[in-house]
Amino acid sequence: MSTETLLERITDYANRANPYPLYSELRENGVSRQNDGSYLVGTYHEIAALLHDPRISSDLRNRADPDEALARTDGLPPAFIRVDDPEHDRLRRLTMRPFGPPHSPGRIDALHGDIEEIARELIEGFRDRERIDLVDDFAYPLPVTVICRLLGVPQEDMPQLRDWTNAVIDSPDRSPGDAPDRRWRAGVEARSAMADYMGELATERDDHPSDDMISALVHDESPEGRLTRPELMTTLTLLMIAGHETTVNLITNGMLTLLRHPDARERLRREPELMPSAVEELLRYEPPVQMLPQRTPLTDIEVGGIVIPKGAPLYLLLASGNRDPLRFENPDHFDPARADNQHFGFGSGIHSCFGAPLARIEAQVALTTLLDHLDDPRLAEDPPPYRHSPILRGPRHLPLVRTVGAAP
Template structure:
């Protein structure tokens, strides 16, 4: 292993258009200098990014790296609470026992049995969307398919009107995008106010007239059992709505782009549809929907791969870089739908492993099966180099659009 580097990466390196278009080349260069790199964060905060699979996996389960904002630097706490009050107190930003309590409240909706029972409805939604696209002969696969499929499913699961999904997409994009200017911060404040008002209205509605949905169940847990606070209720609903579709949108979009730019792999998958479950894991490894895990904070002075991380240090784990680590995967920059033993970290690892991973995998399986069987001539409607990635510094790895013809 190379000697730990003391050079700090500029804060802006993950925000550049070049990095957004191809983070893997930059990570490859950094990996030659070591698996952990310091980042020159604003206001003197000490931050690090972990870019290999071994230490990334360890960091995701290290109890010394907390998620709770109480362990974050002071200004960081203020920035997150102000920037994302709708998300500030949820299970993703908490540690046991709060994390255990909050996760248990929603885990029942994402069990294997419950998820499997959704398959007929997911297929029905998928078929309807493909019917519309097929008649047109062309589509933006993101707007016309990859977004409406999972947002409809999570809205029905939560009990949220899917007719409001245009608002959800705008809110989601804002809440997961860093706000580095005063104007962006003002826009974020407006979105947070809209999200709080929206969910507060739904909560009040369920208090008056409960239904058989997750919002009603969480309201009962709040009002009758005292299992979460009002702020936690709002934050949990916001997290479920955003996380419940963002991952799947980009799993479908990124995976289809990978197939459409690797025609031999696309042909192999058509010839051998039994490869699809493993192919989905390969899409997650090769071009996963989440580029970096959410922040963790060192609760004591520690080391990662020989690099000192002081108490209060901010740690990023790059899930995307871990998926391209040659020490963990043979020929990692090659898409291989026959790859086996795919131990990627795309859904995280440990107690914060994505609760909705079974649902995302099910939605992706039905989506790819249906697209490949019903649209055999599907192809890009523009040169591959013209397909644009979202270049906003977000943790999310996704496309702006995916124009196709069939």
């Protein structure tokens, strides 16, 4: 089959459960130009170089046809993951001040006890249930509860936030015959509605600040000033969505992988000190972020002997790079004790994942708690139903069956 259809096949929902053979095909053929004029890169060393190359832009306004790209946005200023330095650096540093070091070094570590408590409370709800959905019953409520507490978002608004988030996350799905334009419009409308909602919360914190990140961002007095209100709206929307969606997939993909690899699961029960290493391997083996689709060369650039023209859409297939045999030994093998593991699970370069420290803690606590308290979980179906998004890939549901009366 022609390599010019790889993007179409990778993003086809029919291949969502197992895109890895397509990634292998991409690596075997090097850089691949697609029928729509975009380019795919799936080899580790080339991806690493491009993620650190200042000639590669994250700003849609640098596309060869920027009007077409920007037509699908909501009119608000782009979040910091969608702009380049120096604007990216300014926005990211302002956002980092109340989140982590050097200005707020203890905020994330202080959440560790809360995360453990939330995980235990969720697990306790399984006591008398023979069938559970790991997504709805555990993997979703844990990180969304954490990010709501961190930002200062009322938990009673979680159902509406989930609807908006689902619309945004599913909007890039390009599966043929599945109304992609409708999904794009729904995603734009949902993102705009969530930004308005976040703006309202920020307005409330103007006069009534509390000990949360929204208040800190509203009232922070940095040498560079504050985020403008539109910048704050897009930043808070980004933090709300990215602050839980990737972790939902990390926990769900992680438990699915452990259920498929019982020897590794039992080893982690015997050697819980391996869990940090296991989470890093899960980020390599089944990363929640499969690709970076919105990159643009600022000039003609040669990659793997192929010239990618200025302004062309460029896709970096992170999940493919994570399984590149030229970088990782036995890359299709899940090894919870893998030592050499410089994966792309959180990206790399200036746009590396802002919330990686929090996601690592949540995943380690979540999987440890599940292994400690669920003695006999079994997959009710394999593969499970997946979410539409080809970018943030993970099961929409993960139904498990267990023996009533077993742990917890």
